[in-house]
Amino acid sequence: MSEEKLVPKLRFSGFTDEWKKSNLGNISSNEMYGMNSAAKDYDGFNKYIRITDISETSNKFIPNPLTSPDGYLEDKYKLKKGDIVFARTGASTGKTYLYDDNDRNLYFAGFLIKFHIDNANPKFIFYNTLKEEYLNWVSIMSVRSGQPGINSNEYKKLPIILPSLDEQNEISNFLTSIDKKIDLLERKHQFYQEFKKYLMQQIFTQKLRFNFTDDWKQYKLKDVLTVKSSSISINQLEENTGDYPLYGASGFLKNIDFCEMDVDYISIVKDGSGVGNLSFHEKNSSIVNTSQYLLPKKNFNINFLYYLLQTINLMKYVNGSSIPHIYFKDYCIEKINIPSLDEQEKIGKLFVDVDITMENLNKNINATQEFKKGLLQQMFV
Numbered sequence: 001m002s003e004e005k006l007v008p009k010l011r012f013s014g015f016t017d018e019w020k021k022s023n024l025g026n027i028s029s030n031e032m033y034g035m036n037s038a039a040k041d042y043d044g045f046n047k048y049i050r051i052t053d054i055s056e057t058s059n060k061f062i063p064n065p066l067t068s069p070d071g072y073l074e075d076k077y078k079l080k081k082g083d084i085v086f087a088r089t090g091a092s093t094g095k096t097y098l099y100d101d102n103d104r105n106l107y108f109a110g111f112l113i114k115f116h117i118d119n120a121n122p123k124f125i126f127y128n129t130l131k132e133e134y135l136n137w138v139s140i141m142s143v144r145s146g147q148p149g150i151n152s153n154e155y156k157k158l159p160i161i162l163p164s165l166d167e168q169n170e171i172s173n174f175l176t177s178i179d180k181k182i183d184l185l186e187r188k189h190q191f192y193q194e195f196k197k198y199l200m201q202q203i204f205t206q207k208l209r210f211n212f213t214d215d216w217k218q219y220k221l222k223d224v225l226t227v228k229s230s231s232i233s234i235n236q237l238e239e240n241t242g243d244y245p246l247y248g249a250s251g252f253l254k255n256i257d258f259c260e261m262d263v264d265y266i267s268i269v270k271d272g273s274g275v276g277n278l279s280f281h282e283k284n285s286s287i288v289n290t291s292q293y294l295l296p297k298k299n300f301n302i303n304f305l306y307y308l309l310q311t312i313n314l315m316k317y318v319n320g321s322s323i324p325h326i327y328f329k330d331y332c333i334e335k336i337n338i339p340s341l342d343e344q345e346k347i348g349k350l351f352v353d354v355d356i357t358m359e360n361l362n363k364n365i366n367a368t369q370e371f372k373k374g375l376l377q378q379m380f381v
Contacts, residue, residue, distance in 0.1 A: 006161055010378035015167045019381045025156030027119040034108040035077040039067035050109040051087045054097045061103045069107045077107045082122045085112040089149035094138030098126035113152050121168040127175055128160060131376050161381040171379055178372045189361045196354050203347055204311050212343045222332035224300045228293045264302045267291040271325035276314045280306050299341050303348025
């Protein structure tokens with residue numbers, strides 16, 4: 001029985017040659033460990049990349065905060081075009097970063113190993129490190145008695161299957177175009193996040209208004225919201241089809257019908273690790289047993305109140321050391337300013353529209369990332 005040919009499932013037209021087996025050591029040179037220097041405040045010129053500065057999702061250099069390496073700087077630790085660094089130890093073993101010229105003067109730290117790709121397209125090799133097969137290889141290779149890790153000699157053995165350089169370039173260019181689309185979507189999403197913050201600050205301080213002139217009136221939260229705890233709601237449940245799941249602190253409890261709330265409502269986590277977190281729910285949605293439910297009183301818009309609540313520091317009302325908790329009786333005294341119902345509705349709809357835009361962008365980002373993931377499995381051997 002003949003051995004299966006090394007060709008991908010999905011291929012650009014004009015390429016028919018079989019791919020060839022190689023490894024990282026055969027296509028790279030100048031492998032070396034990074035500098036063992038502490039990080040200091042960014043000096044405005046020299047940047048420092050550590051394992052934690054490589055994004056878990058995009059593998060880009062996204063430092064938080066941006067730092068510089070301390071001490072004497074040697075050029076051998078400065079990354080250049082064609083360099084890929086590999087994390088060599090810890091839970092992030094195997095994480096990679098391909099040097100980008102836009103990252104400028106970038107020095108790599110000691111828990112990273114640099115390989116300079118000189119006998120292949122560096123981006124093609126980098127894309128290989130995003131495949132499931134690579135992650136499986138890392139998982140096997142990094143198993144040790146103590147902390148997981150892979151040294152430079154072990155990385156040299158990383159299997160790489162290569163097409164011609166022309167085909168490498170075609171594949172890399174195509175996947176780069178997918179990455180650019182993801183970048184654009186992520187930038188749009190970031191823009192809307194910042195735009196929403198700006199609008200919330202301007203609108204709720206009345207610096208920016210729709211075409212209304214009436215003064216806003218001051219209330220306390222207890223004047224505009226009523227609260228129902230989940231224990232009260234659960235006792236009011238009516239058994240029907242049992243299509244709606246009930247969750248408690250320990251997870252799934254049982255299937256029940258919905259609580260008879262015929263309006264949209266807000267929930268706030270009343271205890272535990274997520275205490276104080278707010279969520280918006282459409283009427284007849286599933287029940288969460290660790291939450292309180294906030295309902296608007298007459299002449300108050302639920303959407304407006306949901307976004308207004310996000311501007312309040314509710315965490316200052318959290319109590320308890322072992323199990324943190326928050327009570328409506330404590331934060332209901334918070335003073336707020338509210339416009340007429342018509343203006344509330346306008347403001348609420350504006351923020352709902354912004355959130356829907358961000359949600360759609362996020363769905364598009366996830367779909368494009370899944371598309372790229374599928375391509376990585378189909379276009380490589």
